[in-house]
Amino acid sequence: MTDVRELQLTFDAHDPGALAAFWCEALGYEIDAPPPGFDTWDAALEAFGVPEDQRNSASACHDPTGSGPRLFFQQVPEGKTAKNRVHLDVRAAPGLTGEERMAALEAECERLVRRGATRVERHEPAPPMGAGHLVLQDPEGNEFCLD
Template structure:
C-alpha cells in the first residue's frame, strides 16, 4: 500500500514561505476548512489568538499530483546545509544550452521573488544534465533541475 507524502519545512514565517513555494511550484495555499471564506475567519472561529495565526501554513498541488508542503514555525533558525532538498524540475526534456537557459530563466524569476542563487553546475554528459542550486527566502537549499 502506497502512502501519501507531505514535505514539512521548519521556518520562521510560514505564511511567507508558503507563498514563495506556491509561486515556485505552481501550487496554491490550501483552502480554509469548509464553511469558512478565509483562514483568518477560520482561525478566529477556532479561538486561535492573533499572534499564533502564522504558526503554520500549507500549499497543495492544484491538480492533486504533487505532495502537500507544510510550513511550521519553529523558534530556531536554520543551522546547517539541508540533508534532504527539493529538486524543482524546471527544464523537463531539455538538454545542453536550451536546458541551462530554461534553468537560468527560472532562477531569475525565483530570485525576483526572494530566492538566492547559490551556484551553477554545468552539464557533464552522459549522466549530469546540469542544474542550479538555490535557497528559498529562509535559506533552505533546493535545485533547479
C-alpha cells in the first residue's frame, strides 16, 4: 500500500498577502496563524529580523475543517505569461442542475468579482456530459472555474 501524501498548492504571486486573502474569501479558508508566542505575523517577522519591505514575500492559508489542501503564495518578480495548465475548480453548486445550478454559479461569480476576480466566460449545460460552469481569473490572472 502506498502512503497518502498531504497536498499543498503553491501560487506564484506579486502580492502574496492580497492573493491569499482573495482565496480565503473564495474558499472559506483562513490565513495561517503566526507562530506560537506571537499575536500577529508582523510581530513575528519583526522579531525574526525580516525587513519591512520583505514581509509580504509569502503567505499561506488553510481549510479550517482540515479537509482541503493548504495554499501557499510566494512572491515572484515575473508576471503570468500563459494559460494555466492546471487550475482549480471551485465546487460552488454541488448537486444542483440546470438553471438552478447556473443561478448559483452566477451568484458566486458576482460575489467573487466584487472581491477582485474577473469573469472570463460561461459554458452552458450540455447534457449528458456537461453540467455547465463559469471561467474566472483571480486578481493576478490565474484561471479557475466555478463548477
